[in-house]
Each structure stands twice: as structure tokens, then as C-alpha cells.
Amino acid sequence: MPDDQRITVLLVDDQPFIGAVVKNLLAGETDIDLHCCYKAVEAMAQANQIHPTIILQDLVLPEIDGMSLVRMYRENPATASTPIVVLSGNDDSQTRARAIAGGANDYLVKLPTKKDLVACIRHLAQPVLSHVEGPALSTVEGAAPNDDPDGTLDLRAINEFRSVGSADFARSVIDQFIREAEQQVEMLRDARRRLDAPLAKATAHSLKGSSLTMGASRLARLCMELEASPVCCESRTFERDLVAEVDREFVKVCAALALARQQGFQQ
Secondary structure (H helix, E strand, O other), rough: OOHOOEEEEEOOOOHHHHHHHHHHOOOOOOOOEEEOOOOOOHHHHHHHOOOOEEEEEEEOOOOOOOHHHHHHHOOOOOOOOOOEEEEEOOOOHHHHHHHHHOOOOOOEEOOOHHHHHHHHHHHHHOOOHHHHHOOOOOOOOOOOOOOOOOOOHHHHHHHHHHHOOOHHHHHHHHHHHHHHHHHHHHHHHHHHHHOHHHHHHHHHHHHHHHHHHHHHHHHHHHHHHHOOOOOEEEOOEOOHHHHHHHHHHHHHHHHHHHHHHHHOOOO
């Protein structure tokens, strides 16, 4: 296929876990090339280097927030008209409206299905050679709603990984999620000890996004509460011991994932 007909996608997200999942979602699309940037401070340089057809942009990043990057893309001649899709763990109208008003072309909740992600990319890529359409807010809201929103683990998320990849890929996603989540839970413990609210909020946001992707809705909800919770300096603790609740729920999620591997991934 000629190079001018290929779709180059730049994913900017601080979690390699998200990059691994998106890579597999797009693996069967032979005309789509995915490039991942895991450091916000390197995003602009990488965009200038590869000239992406589409940018998939996370909102909350440790060095530069996603909306600041969107504004920087729009001020940069090389990316001023590049379609931008904001990926966020927040599914609320205010965040969506802010993203579109700030220069994004579309907004997807992490992580959409393969069908929805590919459809969004192809829709925005079509007019790139001639002109870029104005903001086209997608009707896609990510994966189907959870049948059991209070449950520890929705196995449909794991089955989605199997359907677009293989049992081996699903295992690798589980393993990578656990590795990264273990580090994030430890970072939350450290943030609690040092009363580091910015670190706690940023870490909780990242863990929330990956937990939603894995179908761990209760863990994601606890992270959402922690992300919005202030530090009570007088008592030297967070309001509620949300970090301990996250810790306990993560243990349950790991046990549920282990059971899923044992029962669902037998050869």
C-alpha cells in the first residue's frame, strides 16, 4: 500500500499497559501503523518526527496534562490540523465538552472496543488528505456497560482480549496489568505515608483507567473516590482510608484474575 494511503496513529499515554492493548486492537489493521509515546514531554517531538494521521491522547499525564498537549498540537504548524481523539477514564459530559472545546476532534472512554476504535480512526482519517472536519463528537462511549457494576471482575473484558487476540495475549494483558498495578498500589501507599496528594491523585487516575479496561469496576470506583479525596493534614491521614480499601480490593482482583486464568484459559 502506498505510504500516502497508510494511517499513522500516535498514542500518547503514560501506561505501557494501554499501549499493549491498543497495539493488539489494531494489529489486524494492515494499513494502520501505531506509534506509542509514554512520556508527555516527548510527545511533540515524536509527533513532529512521524507526522501522525491521528493522535490518541490521554488526558491525565504526570509531566504535562493532556489538554495542554492538545493546545500545543493546535499551536504547532505540523499538527495544527491533525485529528485528535482524547482517551479518558472519565465518562462525563463536562470533561467531554472541555476536550472538544479545547481542540479535540473526538472523545472516547478508555478503552473502546476494537470495532469502535477502528471506526473512529478511519472516520477521522478519511478527510485528512483534503481537509479536517470540525469536531465530530462520537456516539461511542466505550465498551458495553457492566452487567455487574459492583462486582470485582467482569469477565467480558478478558473475553474481549481473547476475541481480538488469543488466550496467550489475554494472559499477557493480565500479567502486565498486575505488574503495573502492583507498582501503582505501592505508590499509593507511599503517597499516603508522605501525604503527597498530587502523587496519590495521579496514581489513582492511572490505576482507575487500567482497572476499567480489565473490568475491575469496584477497584476503579475506589480509585475514582481516592482521586477526588483531599488530604486531612490534622489527622495525618486521607479522608477515609481509601488507600487501604484499594489495597484490599486489588488483592481480590488478583485472585479473580488468577481464577479466570485457571478456568478460562485451559488449553
